[in-house]
Amino acid sequence: MKFLTKINRNYLILFSVILLVISFSTYFVLKTIIKENIKENLMVTGAFIKKQIAETNRIPELKPFIEIIQLSGKSGKNKQFKDVILFNAKENEEEVYIEYSEIIQANNAYYLIKIREASVESEDLAISIAVVIFILLLIAFVISYLITRRLNKTIWHRFEYNLKEIENFNFKENKAIQLRASNIDEFDRLNQVIKNLTDKLKKDFLSLKEFTENASHEIQSPLTIASLNLEETLQQKLSEESFKKVVIAINAIQRLTVLNHNLLLLTKIENNQFAASDFIVLNELIENKIQEFDPLLREKNIQIEFISQSVFQVKMNLNLAGILINNLLSNAVNHNIDNGTIRITVDQNEMTICNTGTVNELTDETIFNRFVKGNSKSYGLGLAIVKQICDTHQLEIHYSKNEFHCFTISQKIATL
Amino acid sequence: MKILIVEDEIELLIAISNYLTKENYICELAENFAKAYEKITIYEYDIILLDITLPDGNGLELLKSIKKYNLKAGIIILSARDSLDDKIIGLDEGADDYITKPFKLTELNSRVKALLRRLNYTGSNILVFNEISINTDSKTIAIHDKQLTLTKKEYDILLYLIINQNRVLTKEAIAEHLWEDNIDLTDSYDFIYTHLNNIRKKIKAAGGADYITTLYGMGYKFTDQ
Numbered sequence: 001m002k003f004l005t006k007i008n009r010n011y012l013i014l015f016s017v018i019l020l021v022i023s024f025s026t027y028f029v030l031k032t033i034i035k036e037n038i039k040e041n042l043m044v045t046g047a048f049i050k051k052q053i054a055e056t057n058r059i060p061e062l063k064p065f066i067e068i069i070q071l072s073g074k075s076g077k078n079k080q081f082k083d084v085i086l087f088n089a090k091e092n093e094e095e096v097y098i099e100y101s102e103i104i105q106a107n108n109a110y111y112l113i114k115i116r117e118a119s120v121e122s123e124d125l126a127i128s129i130a131v132v133i134f135i136l137l138l139i140a141f142v143i144s145y146l147i148t149r150r151l152n153k154t155i156w157h158r159f160e161y162n163l164k165e166i167e168n169f170n171f172k173e174n175k176a177i178q179l180r181a182s183n184i185d186e187f188d189r190l191n192q193v194i195k196n197l198t199d200k201l202k203k204d205f206l207s208l209k210e211f212t213e214n215a216s217h218e219i220q221s222p223l224t225i226a227s228l229n230l231e232e233t234l235q236q237k238l239s240e241e242s243f244k245k246v247v248i249a250i251n252a253i254q255r256l257t258v259l260n261h262n263l264l265l266l267t268k269i270e271n272n273q274f275a276a277s278d279f280i281v282l283n284e285l286i287e288n289k290i291q292e293f294d295p296l297l298r299e300k301n302i303q304i305e306f307i308s309q310s311v312f313q314v315k316m317n318l319n320l321a322g323i324l325i326n327n328l329l330s331n332a333v334n335h336n337i338d339n340g341t342i343r344i345t346v347d348q349n350e351m352t353i354c355n356t357g358t359v360n361e362l363t364d365e366t367i368f369n370r371f372v373k374g375n376s377k378s379y380g381l382g383l384a385i386v387k388q389i390c391d392t393h394q395l396e397i398h399y400s401k402n403e404f405h406c407f408t409i410s411q412k413i414a415t416l
Numbered sequence: 417m418k419i420l421i422v423e424d425e426i427e428l429l430i431a432i433s434n435y436l437t438k439e440n441y442i443c444e445l446a447e448n449f450a451k452a453y454e455k456i457t458i459y460e461y462d463i464i465l466l467d468i469t470l471p472d473g474n475g476l477e478l479l480k481s482i483k484k485y486n487l488k489a490g491i492i493i494l495s496a497r498d499s500l501d502d503k504i505i506g507l508d509e510g511a512d513d514y515i516t517k518p519f520k521l522t523e524l525n526s527r528v529k530a531l532l533r534r535l536n537y538t539g540s541n542i543l544v545f546n547e548i549s550i551n552t553d554s555k556t557i558a559i560h561d562k563q564l565t566l567t568k569k570e571y572d573i574l575l576y577l578i579i580n581q582n583r584v585l586t587k588e589a590i591a592e593h594l595w596e597d598n599i600d601l602t603d604s605y606d607f608i609y610t611h612l613n614n615i616r617k618k619i620k621a622a623g624g625a626d627y628i629t630t631l632y633g634m635g636y637k638f639t640d641q
């Protein structure tokens with residue numbers, strides 16, 4: 001969930017609760033206050049009536065609000081409040097009144113006076129005040145919500161921008177990360193940390209890259225010297241044992257050379273050192289490579305089927321494209337069985353190369369990892385190079401196994 | 417034939433020079449840019465083997481000087497940098513061939529011979545070994561003046577053997593020469609064995625002698641001795 005959404009959601013829930021609690025408590029508090037107020041009024045009115053009776057000795061008639069009854073003697077409670085329901089003929093409904101009754105003594109006579117006030121009015125008042133408060137609070141809330149949202153957006157805008165910048169950051173592009181200052185200490189501190197981290201990572205990445213390249217170069221010369229000297233040794237009269245030892249040494253150096261060459265190639269592809277400058281029609285390239293491989297295919301008596309349905313064109317360095325097809329074909333030959341089959345299908349934006357082979361030779365997509373070998377004779381880098389070429393050229397490669405081992409290369413559809 | 421070898425690794429320089437001297441070339445050595453530059457401006461060479469990574473200067477600069485002072489010389493770049501871009505630049509600047517370290521001396525020899533043929537130093541495009549004669553232009557082989565039909569790979573193998581006659585060649589060296597880039601082909605060694613047998617049979621059938629000696633099942637030598 002987005003930070004802002006989360007904050008807003010919490011804000012909303014919390015405010016709804018607060019709004020309800022405040023509205024209801026306002027209602028009850030007001031109700032009590034108003035009721036007390038009415039009671040006070042009623043008592044004042046009672047005192048006033050008592051004074052009037054004492055002075056005029058006459059009973060005022062003000063039904064239903066004031067009722068005065070002359071009593072023969074003092075009986076019952078002196079003062080009391082109670083809620084009564086009376087019928088209002090004018091509005092044709094029953095209404096609740098608060099009634100204040102008091103027995104007073106004036107001019108040696110006892111009177112029971114009942115003073116009433118419609119409590120509906122007080123209830124209505126409490127409700128309307130609570131509603132008004134509710135509406136006011138609601139308006140205040142909506143305004144503050146909008147303001148906060150607006151503020152958040154401006155405050156978080158740069159953060160979002162920086163986040164996007166970090167997401168799109170790629171070490172392989174030789175570009176430093178560009179973060180915007182936000183004038184907010186916490187964010188700026190985060191930016192600084194990220195900047196330091198990426199700079200450090202970039203430096204490590206570059207030095208690792210340089211190391212691989214330099215190490216590979218530096219290894220070439222001693223390898224050459226060793227191999228040349230061994231080759232010369234081979235020309236001398238040697239016993240069978242010595243001869244075999246020298247040949248084994250030469251072959252080991254040869255393996256090292258190939259390994260070194262392939263690792264260097266991988267590094268270079270990774271570093272995008274091959275400009276994708278040529279439009280390669282893979283169909284033609286495959287056709288040529290099949291001819292090149294022909295003697296080897298005959299050797300193992302491998303049948304090759306090439307089904308060219310449509311032209312598959314890729315933008316790639318010519319040599320890399322050659323290596324790509326080469327490695328795939330080498331793989332199909334190396335892992336094939338005698339009298340086996342290789343089937344190559346090329347369609348628009350897709351090519352598949354399938355070969356017969358032993359059942360459990362290749363397992364899953366880990367075959368694209370470096371030094372994963374199907375048999376001990378190979379170097380375990382051929383498919384890693386294929387994968388790397390695909391990765392740097394918007395191509396996807398998949399491996400699937402049924403009765404054939406199949407590698408499918410397809411063009412990634414550009415998502416805009 | 418006079419060859420100038422420019423290479424900063426002394427041991428490598430000596431190994432190349434020893435080998436080429438045995439092949440009857442006159443070798444001169446330069447282990448740095450300054451020495452190489454001096455020699456290029458004073459003497460004339462038929463072939464210059466040039467390492468482009470030198471401690472005191474760029475070999476590509478030397479290439480320009482060669483084109484200025486030693487126009488007739490054929491140039492083969494020796495490089496530890498097997499980047500394809502370097503190769504293209506080198507060839508664009510006027511180098512005739514490009515060989516990546518580590519290389520086999522026999523491979524270097526083939527390249528030198530091929531370059532000499534291209535530059536027409538030998539005066540002929542016919543390579544003769546006893547009754548076998550190879551026309552490197554038309555890529556045809558004749559035995560006792562009778563045409564011998566070989567596949568392209570068989571032709572390549574035979575040419576390589578004859579150029580490097582009297583030298584022990586491993587199966588792997590022959591395979592490497594044949595396939596160059598197809599380095600991951602683990603089965604190509606068996607292929608060499610089959611094809612050498614085919615070549616033997618074909619030469620024998622055409623009335624030629626068997627000059628291919630097998631050494632302990634691991635190496636081959638093309639020799640009439």
